[in-house]
Amino acid sequence: MLLSLVLHTYSLRYLLPTAVMMGSAPTYLLAWGVWRTISCLLPSRIYHQVDDRLYTLYQSMVLFFFENYTGVQVLIYGDLPKQKENVVYLSNHQSTVDWIIADMLAIRQNALGHVRYVLKDGLKFLPLYGWYFSQHGGLYVKRSANFNEKAMRRKLMAQVDADIPMYLVIFPEGTRYNPEIPKVIADSQEFASNQGLAVLKHVLTPRVKATHVAVDAMQDYLAAIYDVTVAYEGTVNPEGHRKEAPSMTEFLCKECPKVHVYIERVDRSEIPGEQLHMKRWLHERFEIKDKLLTEFYESEDPERRNRFPAKCSHSKLSLKKTFPSLLFLGGLTATMLMTESGRKLYLKTWIYGTLIGCLWVTVKP
Structure with a gap:
């Protein structure tokens, strides 16, 4: 009986936020669709300004659950600039x-609406979200030989020409680091060794193509790179070995008490332009990450373990930043579902929005 009650409580902890976040997706897409239709008669600059505000609205609601609802402590090391700027975010x-962590930093700079992601190609088929992320300026890329450099460069340059604010999030490892899948780690280490690069323990060998195209395409438009290292507290097993980082479900179930985020701002002038040189530079940045994470997980000094070797600040996100978005989108969705016509429109948006979106990103990636 007790076990059943615990499991029930556990499931409710993530079912509620999941239902609200996913349930608001059709409402959000409809609101965006109305604005997209109206904005056809307006300058693109105005469309993008409002689109960024709409995106801020939705992502603020998401952050209500991942920060305020979970009560997680966000500890920031280094200097996060107060002013928003055009950046590439490498983590x-x-x-x-990890995607949410980028939002956590962006909202603290009032740049949440400017976040665009470089995503794995397969994610473009996510219901509703996959197509919209592309419309918001996200880029879907394939790995290795199938990487389409021209397509990525073309889309980035179009956004630069339109003077669209950029907070471009890239994960150069491509694949998530998971200690429970040692083959991926071993293959990554073997690749680094064969390339004459330092073998890394707590991160995978970074791939340079997407980063190089992003920096090269945006050139003087780019102000800096944010080099970010993230560690989730509580990801060490009883034997002292690192274990898998929390999933979104586990995070929403309050299984991660603290998130440690180390950020270093690297000015654009310090980043090499030629791809081979950038490959070395990027690997050196990941060597720094590896040392930070080694200190975090393995320090022999208990006082230095589970923290990065620098001063940190506990950054608490105000409810004023997130709760109004929850009330607005949640209320709008509830109002729609109260009427029969609203429910039909809601269901059709899920069905046809998903089908049309998948068709769109297939024909016009």
Whole structure:
């Protein structure tokens, strides 16, 4: 009986936020569709400004659950600039929550609407979201030999020409680091060794193509690179070995008490332009990440373990930043579902929006 109650409580902890976040997707897409139709008669600059505000509205609601609802402590090391600027955000990758961490930093700079992602190609088929992320300026890329450099460069340059604010999130590892899948780690280390690069323990060997295209395409439009290293507290097993980072579900179930985020701003002038040189530079940045994470997980000094070797600040996100979005989108969705015609429109948006979106990203990636 007790076990059943615990499991029930556990499931409710993530079912509620999941239902609200996913349930608001058709409402959001309809609102965006109305604006997209109206904006056809307006300058593209105005469309993008409102699109960024709409995106801020939705992502603020998401952050209500991932920050305020979970009560997670966000500890920031280094200097996060107060002013928003055009940047490429580079981070280690170990969990689906990593995408949310980028939003956590962006909202603290009032740049949440400017976030665009470089995503794996297969994610473009996500119901509703896959197509919309592309419309918002996200880029879907294939790995290795199938990487389409021209398509990525063309889309980025179009956004630069339109003077669209850019907070471009890239995970150069491509694949999530998971200690429970040692073959991926071993293959990555073997690749680094064969390339004459330092073998990394707590991160995978970064791939340079997407980063190089992004920096090269945006050139003087880009102000800096944010080099971000993320560690989730509580990801060490009883034997002292690193374990898998929390999934979104586990995170929403409050299984991660603290998130440690180390950020270093690298000015655009310090980044090499030629791809071979950038490959070395990027690997060196990941060597720094590896040392930070080694200190975090393995330090022999208990006081230095589970923290990065620098001063940190506990950054608490105000409810004013997130709760109004929850009330607005949640209320709008509830109002739609109260009427029969609203429910039909809601269901049709899920069905036809998904089908049309998948067709769109297939024909026009």
